[in-house]
Amino acid sequence: MTSRVRTQHVQTYDCTLRDGEQCEGVSLSLKDKLRIVERLDAFGIDIIEGGFPASNPKDIEFFERVAHMNLAHAQIAAFGSTCHKGVPADQDRELQDLLASHAPIVTIVGKSWDKQVREALRTTLEENLRMIGDSIRFLKDSDVSVIFDAEHFFDGYRANPSYALATIVEAAHAGADTIDLCETNGGMLPFDVSDIVSHVVKELPECQIGIHCHQDAGCAVANTLAGVRAGATHIQATVNGYGERVGNADLLTVIADLQLKMGYRCVDDLSQLTHVAQFVAETCNRALPAHHPYTGAAAFAHKGGLHASAVSRDATLYEHIDPAQVGNHDHILVSELAGRASLLSKAASLGFDLRDHPDVVAQVLAKVKDREALGYSYETADGSLALLIARTLGVYQPHFTLESFRVIVDDREDTGALAKDASSEATIKIHVAGDRFVATGEGIGPVGALDNALRMAIGTSYPELDAIELVDFKVRILDGNVGTGAVTRVIIVTSDGEESWGTVGVSDNIIEASWNALVESIEYGLMRMGK
Ligand SMILES: [Zn+2]
Structure with a gap:
């Protein structure tokens, strides 16, 4: 491992809300999307892509709502494509929708592969260049930052390098702030990416070059790193690699590799990495695989007796990094709550000061551990955690x-x-x-x-119940351990119009799991109102 001293910033661009939502089984509500934006902003992601602002009412409302969020760092991007063939950019409906979103950044995708232009777009190579240039000039006239996503750039470069280059030169001349090279079909290897990105960086030395990779050949992260090594300074990826087919590059793995192994800087506090992975997984209603690099529960777990005893003497013998650097642990903990310090701060955020109650802290930790072994998850179930703490403290009185x-x-x-x-x-x-x-x-x-x-x-x-409503309902079937049946975990999200809270129920019967989550959602709602 070579670690060079570099402090160069690589711009991070998250596509979880668009590419990630294409992932089979992932469906995000408006609230889910806003919660993910909030979390990624706190983590320090530079740009968060919100989707296409005219595709459905949910996406239109997303851009309205996100414009009123107080983001500390992140900028929001709206995503669309170049104007249609034969249509002047200033008369193109979709480009107008992109501007109407009021997103400060607009990302438009255009074709860079001649075959795609002829066969998918069914137009001439010249008209495609016109569409790219016209669209970018039109957007730049409205003072937004423009990212040009060169679709199929790598396949296009292999088939016809001079035409592929002509498309991005056109985009650069028209004023694009970033030219993002998309490895759309996901079939390239790191050597290919390295050669092609190096060439592009030489051709367009003034322009910020980005890289967007898919996982089809198992190289999405490696290809992204190869792109950065060859001169790209903008990376597009999704949290946990969610994306269509076999997924995108995992943004979190890329960030950890760039910061810990290559000396670049992406975020200030890398120790949030594991929590961000778990938070987004739970919000997408997916289990984070235990074997996920850096963030999985098994990423630093040592089962073999020899490894385990060696690690206890010198962790570097079997660990590539100190797990604390990415907020993970060297043994399997049931959740991020499993430490005293994190439980204390979580409890404080829920209104409980447990600093003078070490016995309660120990009991809550033990209960969380037992319940998570049964299939409960408290990552997105603050309401249930608050009730668990209140019960343990002896201050909880059931309302019914x-x-x-x-x-x-x-x-x-x-x-x-x-x-x-x-x-x-x-x-x-x-x-x-x-x-x-x-x-x-x-x-x-x-x-x-x-x-x-x-x-x-x-x-x-309790007439005040009118003010709270059930806004989301997620069901996950958890694999049973050997000898036991599968259990169902239900997460319910409830809102009082201003804030929302999650509650969890677990049972081998889906109705009972739902009932338990429902009762906690109402109990916690009443407790919050001081009833
Ligand atoms: Zn993509």
């Missing part, structure tokens, strides 16, 4: 106690799946301050029906 509930799911048409006509009905028997209430609620799904029934049952006792 359940006698029983029953849910009926009714599907009238035999379509093989729950059809649009499906409905659920829930009946709840509950006690509030000595009174017994029975209520029946309806909903499209069983959780909605339970939520409605619970609100009807306790609504007269």
Whole structure:
């Protein structure tokens, strides 16, 4: 490992909200997206791409909401493409939508591979150059920063180097602030990337060059590093490598490699790395693989007796870095809460001062550990953690106690799946301050029906419940250990219109897991309101 002294900054550009959302199984609500922006901003990512501001109402609202966030560092980019063939840039609807987003940075993708121009775009090579140049000049006239994403640049360069270069020279002359070279199909190897980026940097010495790689040949991170080594100073990637097909370069691995192994600077506090990985994974409703570089639970775990005893004498014998540098640990901890200091600060952020309660801290840590072994996760379930602390402190008083509930799911048409006509009905028997209430609620799904029934049952006792609503619901089936069945983890996000909180429920029965998360969401909501 060579470690050169460099303090050069490499600009980080996150594509999790666009490329990452293309990942199978990842679907982000507006709130999820805003929460990810907040977290990446706190981590010090330079540019966060928000998506295409006209593709759907959710993305349009995203740009409105994000414009009012107080970001400490990050700039937001809107993503779109060059004007259409035969259309002047100033009359192109999509380019106008990009400007209407008021994002300070606009990223537009254009074609650099002659074959793509002829066969996918079905236009001439000259018209494609016109589209690139016109679009960038039009955007620059409106005073936004422009990043030109040269799509299929590497395949294009192999097929027709002079045309591929002509497209980015056109973009540079038109005023693009950054030329980002996209390895769109993901099939290149680091040697290819290195040669081609070196050539581009020589041809366009004045221009900031970026690199955007996909994982199809297993080289996304290596290709990104090769691009930087060859002179790129802007990297585009996604958290945990989420992306379509086999994914993008993992932004966090790239940042750690650049800072720890190559001497570049991307973020100030690299020790947030593991937490950012876990936070985004939970928000995307994905488990972070234990074997993930730097951030996985097993990244620094030593099982073999010989390794483990050697590590306890000298960690550098079997560890490539000190895990604390990236906020990870050299043995498997159930979560970031597993340390006293992190629990104290987390508890403080939830309004509990535990500094004078070492016994409570020890009990909470033990409970978190036990419950996480059962499948609970507190990364995005602050509400449940607060209740756990309150119960352990002995200050928690339940607002209601359940006698029983029953849910009926009714599907009238035999379509093989729950059809649009499906409905659920829930009946709840509950006690509030000595009174017994029975209520029946309806909903499209069983959780909605339970939520409605619970609100009807306790609504007269707690009218302030009207102000809080269930805004998101995530279900994950966790693999069972050998000999036990699979369990279901449900995370519910609830909002009072200003702030939101997550709660978690776990059971081998999905309805029960949902019920537990639902009860905690309401209990925590009432506790917050001081009831
Ligand atoms: Zn991509």
